[in-house]
Amino acid sequence: MKVYLFTGLLLVIGCSLGFGQLSADDISAIINKEVQLKRCPSIVVGTIDATGKRQVVGAGSFVDKKESVPDGNTMYEIGSVTKVFTTLLLADMVIKKQVNLDDPISKYLPASVKVPVIKDRHITLQHLASHSVGWPRFPDNYDPKDPDYPWVDYTIEQLYDYVSRSNFDYAPGTWFQYSNVGYGLLGNILSTIAGKPYETLVKERICTPLGLTNTTITLTPDQTKKLAGGHAEYGAPVKNWDMPAIQGTGAIRSDVNDLLTFAAANLGLVKTDLYPAMELAHIPRISKGRGEGDVTLGWTLEKAKDGDEYLWKDGTTGGYKSIILLNRTKKTGVVILANSMNQINDLAYHILMPSIPVKPYRYIWAMHDFVLETVKNKNIDKAIEEYKSMKTNRSPGLVFDESQLNYVANDLRQAKKMPAAIKILELNTQEYPNSSTAFESLGEAYKRSGKKKEAIENYEKAVQLDPKNAHAVWMLEQLKK
Structure with missing residues (x-):
């Protein structure tokens, strides 16, 4: 999964920034252009100013093959924006003296879970919430029955197994490393403490007090009708994600209207008993390094040279992007939701701070489209032949990288053409022989085709190329068992 962040921009642009949110007409022109350029099938933007005034603008269609312009009630997966809901639950429990940030997580886990103690330092709730444990973005022990539905059958027992096996070289709290593992575990711990499911906890402690009616995990029939369909980077429809064991890391769905209310509450524009917990969640805990700001409980905090402070959190799932960007100093904010994996952070920065330009979007998947179409209209061997010819001749306008072929193979697998998919993946390893992920x-x-010997050989090559490819290491161990 490719993720591009626009961190550090605020720190380098400095005092030349003039504040002035764009008008609804200006925003409409921008996002309609991006839809036409195939950045996303649909985009919804919501802004709020210091008086609490809102504007919501939508572009594109949130339903495939049907004209359905999204609005403030159209629902999207918000991915890791879920994390700031999880940390608000944590901060609220701290304010109510139900937990302490420095509590070791072992206090709340079954005795069977062997939580590592690294350099005499225990992992705490704060370490989970500030991405400073040392765990990676994803656990290594996932092997979904359906690769298009990657987390639906991942269990709490698997999460506990990962925690018990994990190890790292530096003490918790000394280094930032973004981790969905930590937030999946944090959501489970908070649920255990409260004695309620994570979703119930979010609704009772956050949604009901703030009046968020479309922020949920489980959709009603009416909400299902309003849910935008997700899409891959090149525009293909993808399945929605459910992640029952790690909900606290990215399972929430919401709409722009609800998230603007959430943004307003975090800016202090809405009176709520949750505001002390929000303030606690905004306190910086650890530096991201490289001039990328500080991590709070869930948010990133950046300071511009003109003194303005900004909070932001973005999110990604298999077919969606989301971002909340807040100017704490001027009490303004922007929320963007989109149903594609293509980046939208630059749009948020530009809308809140027009001096920051929109990064020009270019559709780069023409080579993928051509190869896939050739497979369908001719055959796999002809498609490979024409691919090689195009690469040799450096056909203009085409991008050649391993993700192009990987997506072709994925489409062929979904079409139940696994032999053809394998030929494309074999080509990918020939084209990119130093890529661990290609192997x-x-x-x-090969594993899904029942070819265990070939699967082992390629996982061994993946590990040889990158010994730190933890998932490949784990899969190889399972195959050899």
Whole structure:
């Protein structure tokens, strides 16, 4: 999964920034252009100013093959924006003296979970909430039955197994490393403490007090009708994600209207008993390094040279992007939701601070489209032949990288053409012989085809190329068992 962040911009642009949110007409022109350029099938933007005035603008269609312009009630997966809901639950429990940030997580886990103690330092709730444990973005022990539905069958027992096996070189609290593992575990711990499911906890402690009616995990029939369909970077429809064991890391769905209310509350524009907890969640805990600001409980805090402070959190799932960007100093904010994996952070920065330009979007998937179409209209061997010819001749306008072929193989797998998918993945390893992920993808395809020997060989190559590819290491161990 490719993620591009626009961190550090605020720190380098400095005092030349003039504040002035764009008008609804200006925003409409921008996002309609991006839809036409195939950045996303649909985009919804909501802004709020210091008086609490809102504007919501939508572009595109949130339903495939049907004209359905999104609005403030259209729902999207918000991915990791879920994390600031999880940390608000934590901060609220701290304010109410139900937990302490420095509590070791072992206090709240079953005795069977062997939480590592690194350099005499215990992992605490604050470490989970500030991404400073040392765990990676994802656990290594996932092997979904359906690769298009990656977390639906991942269990709490698997999460506990990962925690018990984990180890790292530096003490918790000394280094930032973004981790969905930590937030999945944090959501489970808070649920255990409260004695309620995570979703119930979010609704009772956050949604009901703030009046958020469309912020949920489980959709009603009416909400399902309002849910935008997700899309891959190149525009193909994808399945929605459910993640029952790690909900606290990215399972929430919401709409722009609700998230603007959430943004307003975090800016102090809405009176709420949750505001002390929000203030606690905004306190910086650890530096991201490289001039990228500080991590609070869930948010990133950045300070511009003119003194303005900004909070932001973005999110990604298999077919969606989201971002909340707040100017704490001027009490303004922007929320953007979109149903594609293509980046939208630059749009948020530009809308809140027009001096920051929109990063020009270019559709780069023409090569993927051509190869896939050739497979469908001719055959896999002809598609590979024409791919090689195009690469040799450096056909203009085409981008050649391993993600192009990987997506072709994924489409062929979904079309139940696994032999053709394997040929494309074999080509990918030939084109990119130093890529661990290329060999891992081929190993995965062989495994799903029942070819254990070939699967082992390719996972071994993936590990040889990158010994730190933890998932490939784990998969290889399972295959050899």
